[in-house]
Structure formats: C-alpha cells, structure tokens
Amino acid sequence: MAELRRVENECGVAPVIVMESTSHYHLILFQFFCEAGYEVIVVNPIQSGALKNINVRKVKNDKVDAYKIAMLYRLKVLRKSQVPVDSLRGLRLLCRQRAELMNDVTSYKNRLAAYLDQIFPSYDKVFSDVGGAASRAVLRECPTPQILLLKSENELLRIICIAGYKGHTFGVKKVEKLRHVAEDALRLGLYAPGNAAVVISAVAMLDALLNGIWEIEQAIKALIIQEPFIQKNIALLQTIPGIGPHSSIALLAEIGDFTLFQKPKQLVAYFGLDPSQRQSGMFTGSKMKLSKRGSSYVRALLHLAAVSSVAPHKNQSPANPVLFAYYQEKCKTKPPRIVMCALMHKLCNIIFAVLRDQKPFELRQPEQHATRLGLFSVA
Known part of the structure; x- marks a missing residue:
C-alpha cells in the first residue's frame, strides 16, 4: 500500500489495479483494493492469453506477464469489474457447492450400483433407486445377501418402515422380493471377504453427501429470507x-x-x-x-x-x-x-x-x- 500511495503522490492520480482472474485466488486481493478506494479491473485469462505471443522470444515470468496486462489496459478494451453484492455472491457459492455435491451423489450411486451388480445381483429390481432412503437403510444392516438372509422378516420390515417407506403393505412386498433376490444372489453373486465393507462405505458416503446437501439447502433458504x-x-x-x-x-x-x-x-x-x-477473406465458416x-x-x-x-x-x-x-x-x-x-x-x-x-x-x-x-x- 505504501508503494501505491507513493505512486499516487508522484503522478497526482490514483493508480488503477489490473489483475488476471485466477480461479478464486484473486477475490481477496480484489476486495482489499476495492475497500481501499482503488479502481480494480479483473482481466479474463482469455484476454490476457491473446498477448502471450506478442514477443518472438519465449519468455514467461511475472515481469513479462505484468507488462502484457498493462499493455492490455492501455488498449482501452477493459472495463471496471463489478462484483455482486455479498448476498448474491454467497448464494452463488452455495448453489455451486450444492451442484458439486449432487454430482458426487450421482457418482456414488453409480458406484454403489456397480458393486451391487456383482455382490447382490437383481437388487435394483427391488429398489430402482439404490441410493434411496429405504435402500440405504437396508444396506446399512444387510450389505450382502448372506447377512440379509440371517435377518427375520419382521426385522427387515422394521428397517424399511423406519426409513419412511410407503406403508406396511408395500414394506411386506419389498421384504418378500428382497429375500427372493438374496436367495438367487447366493448362487449368482460374487463373494469376497471385503464385500460388506465396500457396500457400507459407499452407503456412508451417500449419507454424508445427502446430509451436506440438506445443510446447504437450509443455508440457501435462510439467505433468501433475509x-x-x-x-x-x-x-x-x-x-x-x-x-x-x-x-x-x-x-x-x-x-x-x-x-x-x-x-x-x-x-x-x-x-x-x-x-x-x-x-x-472469402471464407465464412458455416458450422x-x-x-x-x-x-x-x-x-x-x-x-x-x-x-x-x-x-x-x-x-x-x-x-x-x-x-x-x-x-x-x-x-x-x-x-x-x-x-x-x-x-x-x-x-x-x-x-x-x-x-x-x-x-x-x-x-x-x-x-x-x-x-x-x-x-x-x-x-
């Protein structure tokens, strides 16, 4: 800041801060200089990259990069950057985090489905969404067909009903299908000592991700209300x-x-x-x-x-x-x-x-x- 004040005193005008957008790393500096009263311009890397070959020599260092960004500012093609208000900026952060977590949920659901195709064949015929609440409740207690067949019908029904499945009658039908599929899986499925741990870990990751999404959604609602x-x-x-x-x-x-x-x-x-x-010239791209x-x-x-x-x-x-x-x-x-x-x-x-x-x-x-x-x- 002392150097900026010195330049301002010598030149009689406040310097303009020009910086390249670098993911989220430039945001703290942007806010700092804006609060200090300086005009700040954030350059899109596409714009600054257009000048990378302005010199014939292949030189890449901070001094050369700063010089090119200064030249870009002198071309008068840049405008003062605007940052949305704190609420919108926070809302964007929350929404992007939710989108990333949703992608992770899809990834882990696909991974869990792949495990079950090998360990518990036809399980997806009982629960079309293997990552749903009822399915995850069953897999926490019965990650393999061997363990599931050791459970009584009443125990399985209790697990499904606690998870909030649609009524007692639907629960009974699911229990019947589960036991039938588990018996077939004993003959068709692949057995390995680590099967249970693999399924339980995937279910635990889904639980954590879904809980994180719920917390993000609550934060979004609270922000919107304000x-x-x-x-x-x-x-x-x-x-x-x-x-x-x-x-x-x-x-x-x-x-x-x-x-x-x-x-x-x-x-x-x-x-x-x-x-x-x-x-x-005479060429105009059609695609x-x-x-x-x-x-x-x-x-x-x-x-x-x-x-x-x-x-x-x-x-x-x-x-x-x-x-x-x-x-x-x-x-x-x-x-x-x-x-x-x-x-x-x-x-x-x-x-x-x-x-x-x-x-x-x-x-x-x-x-x-x-x-x-x-x-x-x-x-």
Whole structure:
C-alpha cells in the first residue's frame, strides 16, 4: 500500500489495479483494493492469453506477464469489474457447492450400483433407486445377501418402515422380493471377504453427501429470507415454464448484478450461448459452435429448463406450448440438439425480459407479439 500511495503522490492520480482472474485466488486481493478506494479491473485469462505471443522470444515470468496486462489496459478494451453484492455472491457459492455435491451423489450411486451388480445381483429390481432412503437403510444392516438372509422378516420390515417407506403393505412386498433376490444372489453373486465393507462405505458416503446437501439447502433458504429483492426475482423466474425453485435460485445467483446487462445479447454472451464466428477473406465458416465462455453451471440449468418446457407429460400439454410448437417445426430441418440450443437462447431472452420489466412471464403466441410491436394489425 505504501508503494501505491507513493505512486499516487508522484503522478497526482490514483493508480488503477489490473489483475488476471485466477480461479478464486484473486477475490481477496480484489476486495482489499476495492475497500481501499482503488479502481480494480479483473482481466479474463482469455484476454490476457491473446498477448502471450506478442514477443518472438519465449519468455514467461511475472515481469513479462505484468507488462502484457498493462499493455492490455492501455488498449482501452477493459472495463471496471463489478462484483455482486455479498448476498448474491454467497448464494452463488452455495448453489455451486450444492451442484458439486449432487454430482458426487450421482457418482456414488453409480458406484454403489456397480458393486451391487456383482455382490447382490437383481437388487435394483427391488429398489430402482439404490441410493434411496429405504435402500440405504437396508444396506446399512444387510450389505450382502448372506447377512440379509440371517435377518427375520419382521426385522427387515422394521428397517424399511423406519426409513419412511410407503406403508406396511408395500414394506411386506419389498421384504418378500428382497429375500427372493438374496436367495438367487447366493448362487449368482460374487463373494469376497471385503464385500460388506465396500457396500457400507459407499452407503456412508451417500449419507454424508445427502446430509451436506440438506445443510446447504437450509443455508440457501435462510439467505433468501433475509433479502426481499432476491425473493422477488426468484418468484418472477419461477413464472417461466420449465424453471423450478432450485433452477430459479441458481440462475439468479449466476447472473449476479443484472443492471450490468443492457441488452438480451449481452446476457446471452455472458452465459456463453452466443455463436462463435469464423471468417477470413472469402471464407465464412458455416458450422458455428457456441462460444461456451460463460458459466457451465448456467448452461446446464438452461438446458434442463429447455427440456422441461417442451417435454410432454402424461395426458398433459407441454409446459410451454409456444416453444413446443417452435421445437417441432425446427426439428423438421435441423438436428434436435441444434434446436435445443435455440430454445436455450429464447429462454435467455425471456429471463432478460422478466428481470428487466420486473413482471411475471406471460405466455403469448407469436401473433400477439407481432400485434403488440405494431408489425401488423388484426382486423
């Protein structure tokens, strides 16, 4: 700080702090210099990496990197970085942690299923979700078919009922299936001394992960209650078909300070949904892929929302009939995955409009949009 004060006194202006984004390591420095009253700019590594070959010599050290970042600032292509308020920053951290834990749960469920395929064949025919509450309760007490057959039917029924399974009758049916499957597994399954320990450890990991997710969700609820503007925006996002409670929270957390976006295209680019372009001389690339330079978390959320908005439910119409009609029409000429990207783009525009206008989503047909915009009149 003393050196910065000295430079400020000599030059008569406060220096601008320019730093490269390095995962989470730059955040503490960013906050420190902002609180000290300095203008701070965080450079995307993609931008700073563009100058790595500006010199012919292959030299890589801190002095050279600092010089290149300073040159990048002199080009006037950088703008002052904005950090979302503490509540949104905390919400983003919690949502990303929840997403990571959910991925770990899926991984351990798959691992447990693989173990049971060898140790306890056909167990998944009794419990389709081997990581569910009732299944984990059974596996804690009976990790192998040999141990399960030593338990009485009443003991097994008690284990399943305590786990909260659907009633006594369903529990009795599960016990019958379990014993039948266990008898077959004695002949078909692979036996090894460590089988029980492997299954119990996998179940213990699932218990710990699921408990961690529950604690994260409680922290998210507590944070939302404290911030009325977050509650309002979450409620607005949930009016969009295909976006549920968890998706709306995570989307708002990833967007951060919405006032930074003046046009829908800016939000699209921030999410990494803008098409990359390739053109040189007379050549123009026809296969344009998504830039994918935004948050991978938000793209996964938008993909899920797009699928939910057009997927037909049993004896029900799709959540968003307008997008469903668009999806069916475009699939006649384009691959479904390309059309799904177009749906994500449209959802991004809808999210922008809802947050900009601070009004709930209103389902309108294309003709109604055209009429409101004055493109044509209806007699």
